[in-house]
Amino acid sequence: MNTVKIGEKLIGEGHPPFFIAELGTCHEGNLDVALDLTRKAVEAGADCIKSELFYETEVRDNSAIKTFSIRGKRYEVPLLDHMRRYQFTLDQHHEIKKLADQLGVPFMATAHDEERVDFLVRIGAESIKIASPDIVHYPLIRYAARSGLALVLDTGGAWQHEVEMAVKIARDAGCERLIVNHQPDGHPGEPWQHNLRVMSRYMELFQTPVGLSDHFDGYEMVHAAVAAGAQVIEKPISRDRFMEACEHIWSVTIEDLPEVLRTMHMVYEAMGQPQKPMKPGLRPQSPHRVALVAKRNLVQGDIINLTNITFGKPRLGIGVEHWDELEGHTLSNPVSEGAFIRWEDIS
Structure with missing residues (x-):
């Protein structure tokens, strides 16, 4: 299996799981909150800081609705209002990246168009994330793959043949550092929706690191995924995971993050090797x-x-x-x- 280097860390078989702290919308639309979460995530042991470069110009229909559920309660808000509430300017994303540099961890972000891919290249980001809805956005995948940055593909509800096609397109376009992230159905997803065994299938098919984009209401799936072989864990971080706002429900609170990461690494160490090692001689x-x-x-x-x-x-x-x-x-x-x-x- 190929390993992928992001920053100073090697990702893949034989290496500890790589934890990506996702700011997403859990920064509450406030740059100071985003910067504070970044500092505390790195202090807790996060390996990478990630943001999402969405912007209201992506919305072409003002009547579009954003729907999400929080512990059984369904919410509907205008998508444009949602985007305007949580979007950051490129300069604000750059501020997060500069802080990550100061703290000694790599920065990555989700890019939804070529302009934002170019921005990530320009500021020296380590990786580009392709969101799960864009797993079939072949022009974007090709463009991102040609950037020279590492590429993380979120699979979401894609069929296996769609994931295979996305991986082929990325590699044909020259991507040499590729990670495939399994993303279960549901936001948040129920345990029965996770199908964590598919990660081993992706590892077999693609011979590349495979991880989990965790959208579970709780921390159990972080540890279950590592036990199932996940080499990357991506999960939102927040000040309060009980806040009635999108993404907070499946986040890890910044106060809980040190213990979650400690347990994650303990699970990884406990899994050991496929064959019990023997002392020489x-x-x-x-x-x-x-x-x-x-x-x-x-x-x-x-x-x-x-x-x-x-x-x-x-x-x-x-x-x-x-x-x-x-x-x-x-x-x-x-x-x-x-x-x-x-x-x-x-x-």
């Missing part, structure tokens, strides 16, 4: 395994069998795992009752 032995013991006073020529041999701890003699190869052999030395049988005692 040693077998994995436990002092609690039993060894061969003389059942009575034995003399030279006595046979190794269950009449003459019993088993005991600690494992100071020949381990019981050698029984099948030793049964029927004879003793070359006498052994006192209760003593461990050693290799030098065997003919």
Whole structure:
């Protein structure tokens, strides 16, 4: 599997999960809040800061509605009002990027058009995110892929063949640093909608790092995804995840972020390797395994069998795992009752 480098971090198999702190709309439309969240996220251990370069000019129909749910309550707001409330200017996004530079972490952002791709290249961003609705926006994917920046593809509700096509288009356009993010249905998504096993399928298909864009009301899916092999976790950060506003419901509060990241890394460490590692030159032995013991006073020529041999701890003699190869052999030395049988005692 290919690894991807973003900033100073390698992402992929054998490397700790890469946590992207998403500002999204959880900055409440306030640059000071965004900058404060950025500082605290980096202090907590976030690997990357991300913003979203949306702007009201994307809305071509003023009657369009933004819908979202918060713990069973459905909200509908004019999309244009939503965009105007939360949009930042490019200069404001640049301020976030400059702070990320000062704090020593990479900055990335979602770009919805060529102008914003060019902006990210110009300010020295590390990566471009392709939002899930744009997984079939092939002109945008090609343009972003040619930028030379790392590319993160959000899959959303895309069919597998659509994800395959997006990956092919990005690679054909020259993208050498590609990450595929699984994004479950639902905002927020229920547990049954997550289908986290699809990440292993994407890893097999694309041989590239695969992660999760987490839109779950809670923190459990961060840890479940890492246990399922996710190499990237992206989740919004907020001051208050119970605020009645879009995205806050599936965010992690900045106060909770240190513990969420600590647990995330603990889960990663606990998963270990597919094969239990062995210390060089040693077998994995436990002092609690039993060894061969003389059942009575034995003399030279006595046979190794269950009449003459019993088993005991600690494992100071020949381990019981050698029984099948030793049964029927004879003793070359006498052994006192209760003593461990050693290799030098065997003919």
